[in-house]
Amino acid sequence: MALLERVGTLLRANLNDLIEKAEDPEKLLKQLVLDMENQLLQVKTQVAIAIADEHLLDKKRKEHEEAAAEWQRKAELAVKKANDDLARAALERSLSHKQMAAGFAQQLEDQKAEVETLKNALRRLQQKLEETRSRCEMLIAQHRRARVVGRAAQARQAIDNKDRAAGMQRMRVRIAGSEASNAAHEELADADTLEDRFAVLEREEQIEALLRDLKEQHGRDAAV
Template identity: 35%
Template structure:
């Protein structure tokens, strides 16, 4: 898979599927970014290697241009010395250098175009990688939030199934029931005591009435005797 296609995969919408498919979305996203970053670095190395070759071609062109000029000078010098054979030989070498120069120049033109394309592609790769990192950060944030929300929901679900506060409600019912039982017992006890006290009062009143009646009878008997 090419570097561009890998990075396109990173920034496509279906990257969201990684959240649901991966056991650890954060780890998977980071590994994905590391993989893409490594491919961008490899691309940079290859681009720099190509740039070095292009610079070498430039240097060879300069050397060839210099050699062409030198052979031309040597041919002219040979003619001034009436050495036509040497002049011809120098001109042959000059033509060879010119041919080589033409080939190198054509090669350099193509390499310059390729160099610009590589640089542009590298800039696009860096932009894509940066975009992927930003999307990675956003997805990690969303994954953490979703995990927190899921944990909260599960916690609430657990509370609803086994409500710990229900124990307090049950204890309150028990305490209130025992309070009612104690109150009923107390009322029953105090009711019995009240009855007994009332009975004692009634017994005492009867005794007093009996004493008063006996006293009254005695007074009446005494009155009859006196008459």
């Protein structure tokens, strides 16, 4: 049956292989559960139909067995009445019903086997569906958790990169500040040296002026 073939395909489905090949594992798993639920409903319907057919075949078998027994009784009555022709006709009818009853009995056995096959498929599919639901819930949770962890890792990496960038910026600021401070100290040092040099020159000029004054004063004293 095509239905049993589809059920067999679902029962043989390997979730891990399907997930590895799927672009959207969560969507695939949900679709797989939905397919199983649909097939389960169809199998239940087929089981109900098969059981109904089984009861119908059993009813037909019993009807022909009862008819065969009734014609057998009539044949016995005809024999008692010494009516061989009527007895032969009744036996012919009885034999025909027995053959029909045997045919329905064989169909009934085949139908019972089909019903049992469908029931087994139904039980297996129900079990597979329950397992798949639980597995899907777990895999979907794992998939979602993996995405959350991935996003968290990306966020942490972005924060770390930002912190490193901020740290480097602070370091550059401190270095620039140190360089500026050093330059200022050097400039101040140069300024102090320049002032000292001018101070020396001014002092020498002052001494020279005092020396000239002394010489002039000495020259005037000598002339007197």
